[in-house]
Amino acid sequence: MKKRFVIGDKHRIALVYRPDTAPAVNLAKTLAQWLKERNYKVFTAPEQKPIQGTVGLKRRSALEGMGLVIVLGGDGTYLRAAQMLQGKCVPILGVNLGSLGFLTPIRAEELFSTVEQALQNKMELMPRSMIQVQLLRNGKVKHDLMALNDVVIERGSLSQLINISIYCEKMLVSEIKADGLIIASPTGSTAYNLAAGGPILHPAVRSFVVTPIAAHSLTSRPLIFPDDIQLNFKLVGKLHPGSSLKRTRSTQDQAHFVVDGVKVDQISEGDQLVIRRSKMDHFMLRDPRQNYFHLLREKLKFGDRA
Template identity: 30%
Template structure:
């Protein structure tokens, strides 16, 4: 029995290089007898008038799997929706790094045959829930798979804020902002900011200061169940809260940003032989094994 029967395809239509593998993917899935639905913009690239088309992911589609053709940014955008619906997500890499997308177009059909037959692993990735409060009243919210970044927005001035973890005061800081990252996001913006790499299986959150006006401020790793509060200073007139580099919340001076782990995880599908460390070696340029004479040293 096939673990996946009803599959949705979503592509990053802004990438011209997705068209050819997307058409191949449609032909392959139809030939193998899968029920395929296309996101409306994706359908324009395929030019297939026989497959059903949808505008938004919802429960009525009764999907077993969503396949994204694109890069990590596309996976993040779709991932926030499928996590809520508890639909697993698989990525065909047409981006640059591809930490989340491990199906390669050159050997796509052979890799997919194994995955769709059940030869895969599931990696559960937790999301962050963000709420923005003003004078004790919640005024906005958001979600992030990679990270939440509090920053000065269009202003070139440093911002001021206070950090609280589990209602305990940690520090006040003047800096270019703060990155609050999941393990999934630890290889993204947080890594560029000097943060540590966290294995995806860790139940932890990393906080990375951005250019702090002190030499003693360093990244901090806290438990995944921690409640994080960032209270903005009264001079932060142009601050922004950016989720996954895609969605912005606009706070005002004195607002409070609360960040916590979302209970419903994102289920990523990977090939059975997928290795996080091998991905790091490939994507980050880590050194490969030494000669056989040095392996035991």
């Protein structure tokens, strides 16, 4: 459902920028001054060097008091900002200083006019579903995280293919041998999932897509699941009775799991990843003159003939 963004009386804006590029740093300084001239209090998000003239936030929890977060960078910077928010109901406006910019559709030259639109309550608030992922080890939760794009199980650099069992509501779906698996949200379906041959999901579709990475079988294909169910993924050395796959050497220390591009931990035989839709949504700002299909055509050249 379309909803108009209203910043209201929260005159507090946080900046997240790509620190290793001079254009992002310089633009952040200029934007901070521009916002201060309009009586907004400007903050630099935590885990970054504070921009001159802003207040550096020490903790991620402080972002909850912001009216808006502005990201200056690429999709990687946007995902880092989303991880900082961890489901807090604070919208993000993404400005592209990278290459693709699917999550950051605003061009640098459009920055100030677009921010002006946002401050005048002329932008749309777009909810995006997030993935909750838990790593269970010995029956206990070791990690409990949220992903905007995807969760990836990938083999280690020196390991063989890994065997993964997929369960839906405790029912065995499949056992695959592959380089890994991608579990993507609709937002993440245009990222690694798409590169691995998975389908594009419209953001309004309430689903996950599970896509094998270089599967050792012609019959291992992407699967779409409703997001109101629980998925479990197990790394296995001994396969389910009746499986057509051959047992590899022990999978101990063969794989990692990655959340929105950040390697979180090593996973071993017996560990489980539990996937659910998060109870929290992510919110992004969008120019009402644009739409999802406009982005597909502009960023991914969707429908273009070679």
